Amino acid sequence: MKKVQFLFASLIALALAASALAHHSPAVFDRTKEVKLVGAVKEFRWSNPHSFIELDVRNEKGETDTWAVEMNPPSYLVKAGWKSSTVKPGDMVTIVVNPLRTNEKVGKFVSITLSSGQLLADAPSPAR
Secondary structure, three states, rough: OOOHHHHHHHHHHHHHHHHHHOOOOHHHHHOOEEEEEEEEEEEEEEOOOOOEEEEEEEEOOOEEEEEEEEEEOOOHHHHOOOOOOOOOOEEEEEEEEEEOOOOEEEEEEEEEOOOHHHHEOOOOOOOO
């Protein structure tokens, strides 16, 4: 009976590990493309495991598209010069993202230019 319980526990652990790896896979984003988004911050979530920015962007039809921008967790952002108050709803910003491979309005954060002109990434620059 203990072997069955051990096998069952092992299968659950493997399933959880596979699900965690799939969640963090960058394969859903097209890292060969960059999209520049100019708009107003709708929401900024300073949270684990990912921070997020929702950005309202005017499209070519003059309508508003809301983009979801996935970022690194706060521990990375702090090292790159961010604070939880770096962006606020209503701030006008320019964000560069790697878009999803689908046509959904979702991207992986690359950089942001704040209205002050300050450029930030979501991880510290590599040491030179």
